[in-house]
Amino acid sequence: MSDRVLRGSRLGSVSYESDRHTEFAPRSLTSYDCSQRHETAVPFAAEADIPYTWECKVCGTQAIRRDAQAPEAKAVKPTRTHWDMLLERRSIAELEEVLAERLAVLHEHQGQVKAQLKADAAKTRKKSA
DSSP states (O other): OHHHHHTTOOTTTSOOOOSTTOOOOOEEEEEEEOTTOOEEEEEEETTSOOOSEEEOTTTOSEEEETTOOOOOOOOOOOOOOHHHHHHHHOOHHHHHHHHHHHHHHHHHHHHHHHHHHHHHHHHHHHHHO
């Protein structure tokens, strides 16, 4: 008999308790206004930290809390670029020296490639002649 009572019900997804004799947590209703003059009212728990902005339910833009001052802007650290980090490790003179060394290596390699291409071209001319 008890098996038949639960047949067809979704156990775990629906509570069979009633809300009678239940005391809810204290709440406060906070109003937000968006730039399109839509009003959005959101209930929050009384002890909750209420955000300054909220998404408008009508148009989806950022709505601003009606009864609050704008929060203080946080101090933002400037972003460190690769150049800034490089200058922490080496001076400009050291960087110019490293650049000159690398350019010399590249020029030497380029000279070898050009010499090899000339030699290959000379071989093909001799074979065709």
